[in-house]
Amino acid sequence: MKYFALSLALVLLGLGESAHSAGAGDDSAPAASNVPGAPTPAIHPDRSITFTLEAPDAHSVQVAGGDGLGKGPFPMTKGAEGHWSVTTPPAVPGFHYYWFILDGVSVSDPSSESYFGYGKETSGVEVPEPGADYYAIKPVPHGEVREMWYLSKTTGEWRRALIYTPAGYDGNPKTRYPVLYLQHGSGEDETGWSRQGRAQFILDNLIAEGKAQPMIVVMDRGYAAKAGTPAVKLAPGSSPAEIKPGFAAFEDVIIHELIPTIDASYRTIPDRQHRAMAGLSMGGMQTLFIALHHLDMFAYVASLSGPIVPDPDSKQPLASTPPAPFDTHTAYEGAFSDPAAFNSRVKLLWLGVGTAEPELFRDRIGAAVQALKASGVRVVYFESYGTAHEWQTWRRDLNDLAPRLFR
Amino acid sequence: MKYFALSLALVLLGLGESAHSAGAGDDSAPAASNVPGAPTPAIHPDRSITFTLEAPDAHSVQVAGGDGLGKGPFPMTKGAEGHWSVTTPPAVPGFHYYWFILDGVSVSDPSSESYFGYGKETSGVEVPEPGADYYAIKPVPHGEVREMWYLSKTTGEWRRALIYTPAGYDGNPKTRYPVLYLQHGSGEDETGWSRQGRAQFILDNLIAEGKAQPMIVVMDRGYAAKAGTPAVKLAPGSSPAEIKPGFAAFEDVIIHELIPTIDASYRTIPDRQHRAMAGLSMGGMQTLFIALHHLDMFAYVASLSGPIVPDPDSKQPLASTPPAPFDTHTAYEGAFSDPAAFNSRVKLLWLGVGTAEPELFRDRIGAAVQALKASGVRVVYFESYGTAHEWQTWRRDLNDLAPRLFR
Numbered sequence: 001m002k003y004f005a006l007s008l009a010l011v012l013l014g015l016g017e018s019a020h021s022a023g024a025g026d027d028s029a030p031a032a033s034n035v036p037g038a039p040t041p042a043i044h045p046d047r048s049i050t051f052t053l054e055a056p057d058a059h060s061v062q063v064a065g066g067d068g069l070g071k072g073p074f075p076m077t078k079g080a081e082g083h084w085s086v087t088t089p090p091a092v093p094g095f096h097y098y099w100f101i102l103d104g105v106s107v108s109d110p111s112s113e114s115y116f117g118y119g120k121e122t123s124g125v126e127v128p129e130p131g132a133d134y135y136a137i138k139p140v141p142h143g144e145v146r147e148m149w150y151l152s153k154t155t156g157e158w159r160r161a162l163i164y165t166p167a168g169y170d171g172n173p174k175t176r177y178p179v180l181y182l183q184h185g186s187g188e189d190e191t192g193w194s195r196q197g198r199a200q201f202i203l204d205n206l207i208a209e210g211k212a213q214p215m216i217v218v219m220d221r222g223y224a225a226k227a228g229t230p231a232v233k234l235a236p237g238s239s240p241a242e243i244k245p246g247f248a249a250f251e252d253v254i255i256h257e258l259i260p261t262i263d264a265s266y267r268t269i270p271d272r273q274h275r276a277m278a279g280l281s282m283g284g285m286q287t288l289f290i291a292l293h294h295l296d297m298f299a300y301v302a303s304l305s306g307p308i309v310p311d312p313d314s315k316q317p318l319a320s321t322p323p324a325p326f327d328t329h330t331a332y333e334g335a336f337s338d339p340a341a342f343n344s345r346v347k348l349l350w351l352g353v354g355t356a357e358p359e360l361f362r363d364r365i366g367a368a369v370q371a372l373k374a375s376g377v378r379v380v381y382f383e384s385y386g387t388a389h390e391w392q393t394w395r396r397d398l399n400d401l402a403p404r405l406f407r
Numbered sequence: 408m409k410y411f412a413l414s415l416a417l418v419l420l421g422l423g424e425s426a427h428s429a430g431a432g433d434d435s436a437p438a439a440s441n442v443p444g445a446p447t448p449a450i451h452p453d454r455s456i457t458f459t460l461e462a463p464d465a466h467s468v469q470v471a472g473g474d475g476l477g478k479g480p481f482p483m484t485k486g487a488e489g490h491w492s493v494t495t496p497p498a499v500p501g502f503h504y505y506w507f508i509l510d511g512v513s514v515s516d517p518s519s520e521s522y523f524g525y526g527k528e529t530s531g532v533e534v535p536e537p538g539a540d541y542y543a544i545k546p547v548p549h550g551e552v553r554e555m556w557y558l559s560k561t562t563g564e565w566r567r568a569l570i571y572t573p574a575g576y577d578g579n580p581k582t583r584y585p586v587l588y589l590q591h592g593s594g595e596d597e598t599g600w601s602r603q604g605r606a607q608f609i610l611d612n613l614i615a616e617g618k619a620q621p622m623i624v625v626m627d628r629g630y631a632a633k634a635g636t637p638a639v640k641l642a643p644g645s646s647p648a649e650i651k652p653g654f655a656a657f658e659d660v661i662i663h664e665l666i667p668t669i670d671a672s673y674r675t676i677p678d679r680q681h682r683a684m685a686g687l688s689m690g691g692m693q694t695l696f697i698a699l700h701h702l703d704m705f706a707y708v709a710s711l712s713g714p715i716v717p718d719p720d721s722k723q724p725l726a727s728t729p730p731a732p733f734d735t736h737t738a739y740e741g742a743f744s745d746p747a748a749f750n751s752r753v754k755l756l757w758l759g760v761g762t763a764e765p766e767l768f769r770d771r772i773g774a775a776v777q778a779l780k781a782s783g784v785r786v787v788y789f790e791s792y793g794t795a796h797e798w799q800t801w802r803r804d805l806n807d808l809a810p811r812l813f814r
Contacts, residue, residue, distance in 0.1 A: 035523075057510050060464075107517070108517075108521075108528065110514070137556060148549075265577070
């Protein structure tokens with residue numbers, strides 16, 4: 001009978017989505033990032049967050065996470081029957097990765113959906129931003145996010161890319177579209193922009209309002225190692241020269257495999273005037289590394305919170321202080337050395353950063369923008385007010401960037 | 408500097424995909440279900456599996472999971488520097504959910520991708536089946552899995568369905584396709600068939616070999632509650648009558664919302680001869696509940712390990728023993744009462760079960776098949792040898808079922 005009951009529980013489990021009752025007081029609501037029916041994490045009106053975990057036998061439970069959650073880890077308190085809980089200080093609006101530290105081990109919250117970050121499946125909590133609905137799903141025509149697999153000769157592996165096709169793509173089989181190649185950050189993967197970033201809803205809304213051109217968005221996996229070679233192993237303190245082989249392999253994938261595959265599989269406009277590359281953090285580094293080397297293929301280039309690496313062959317640790325000065329004549333192998341030529345060729349150079357990001361990002365991106373502007377290079381600079389090196393910065397970035405593309 | 412280093416770690420993390428070295432001895436290989444670079448779980452040639460967890464401060468760690476892993480939980484042993492490990496007995500081939508029990512709390516393995524099961528994100532381990540490659544990704548033309556959102560008036564919520572379109576769908580804009588509606592099991596969601604089930608690769612391979620008709624496959628979320636009503640709460644011991652409101656709400660969604668949306672959005676052949684419904688476990692129950700009530704809409708009906716519920720209004724617990732006899736005259740509101748009429752109308756009735764499944768599934772499905780055959784109802788019965796109430800059963804089921812559809 002035990003087995004029978006167990007099997008029955010398996011059969012019935014999941015039908016039992018409970019009503020979304022608050023688990024943390026009447027003024028709170030379950031986060032949209034929870035699994036269906038889970039009452040916590042619960043967001044209070046002041047954006048403080050209540051986290052809970054049932055752990056009768058645990059000795060210590062803490063919650064920790066992304067910068068916007070505050071300076072954790074936050075110790076949780078054991079209540080009746082092993083119910084641990086804590087209400088953290090008001091959080092910055094947006095999406096924050098988080099995890100529990102359960103007797104010393106970082107584990108996901110069984111109440112949260114999971115999101116690929118930090119190189120593994122990670123919990124996330126969505127804190128609504130008052131008045132901001134540009135990333136909400138709305139009753140407008142929706143595009144699709146499609147899973148596409150392709151065999152890479154460069155890496156010797158099957159790779160998955162996610163492809164956003166705009167509303168109307170299927171219904172207008174003669175229409176061709178421009179393409180944005182949009183990269184995730186380090187520790188994340190090809191699912192980041194659609195799951196954490198809600199890129200498809202941002203685009204759906206912009207396109208429905210006539211603010212952005214209908215476009216295809218290609219979200220590929222930003223890791224690559226040439227077949228037969230070990231994957232690039234990096235650690236804090238790695239230098240651009242050490243990073244380069246991984247970026248170079250990814251460059252080969254995107255230039256020689258992904259773009260031809262996309263142009264053959266989707267109704268693209270396959271020229272540089274209708275092709276953009278953008279990425280966040282590591283993806284921003286990759287965008288500058290790759291697109292500035294291939295301006296014959298991209299007319300739009302955007303780095304979202306991407307660390308500035310003027311010299312990809314530098315053996316200095318990426319984080320060395322003071323940073324090397326940004327010399328517009330030599331940076332990125334001289335891509336900016338002739339501002340007039342650059343301006344006539346590149347329709348958009350876009351750099352952005354959150355005002356709450358660390359110096360590595362904020363100061364260096366700001367310095368590069370200043371130097372570029374002083375030299376006469378046309379650059380759009382966007383600051384996301386009050387947000388850290390997190391997804392709300394990059395959602396805002398995309399909302400600013402997409403309308404500027406393919407005009 | 409601490410913050411700086413932390414940020415840099417964030418930037419660089421994830422580039423460091425290590426080579427796939429075994430973490431459990433030279434004869435083992437990391438499971439394909441691991442996050443990239445994670446050496447464990449590692450599968451040995453005899454299909455025993457080594458699990459590890461770094462947990463220096465933990466007092467007790469066990470691993471537990473699906474039936475095919477063996478009779479757990481398996482206690483793990485603490486080694487040097489808090490490295491816990493265990494090698495479990497040889498597992499049944501296929502995909503098994505699993506989790507760690509860390510000081511009494513069930514948590515996911517940070518080394519595993521996560522898969523939605525048991526109503527939450529759950530770890531999974533893929534154990535290769537010797538000689539079976541029908542669910543492998545191969546160099547054949549690939550279809551796409553697309554994410555489609557639709558607003559349900561029935562439930563008052565945005566719902567997501569995943570849609571498989573076969574290879575060539577975009578390239579042949581005048582071709583129309585039959586549709587299989589394919590449901591997950593309880594505790595799972597709309598991602599189950601593509602992630603755990605690898606349905607897209609099974610279909611790609613069958614279609615490429617000419618064994619199955621090119622078809623669209625719609626994988627919807629099997630949970631629904633009418634807007635303004637609480638979700639149906641179930642527990643082991645619930646009766647069909649208690650389950651019914653949730654199934655009835657889902658019936659409204661699929662019949663009145665999903666099918667019209669699919670027929671309007673994709674190039675379907677919108678008639679019953681070109682529409683099938685199938686599902687596993689709870690999804691099989693739903694298929695029999697819904698499709699047998701709407702034979703004007705479905706000509707193909709398949710229940711994969713679906714508990715047989717002859718009377719949807721029964722107030723007897725689903726698991727009550729002995730089960731009510733399967734009376735072909737009254738079961739499913741008389742759908743089978745005229746075998747000749749049923750046979751001429753329904754092109755395929757397909758029932759399947761794994762030989763290692765519990766009685767709830769095996770005996771009742773077998774008894775129903777016997778009774779149906781004795782009454783003259785044409786039914787295909789498929790047994791998956793040696794597999795339990797797990798995904799390898801359902802992969803094999805789909806591989807048998809899909810070639811029989813739309814002939």
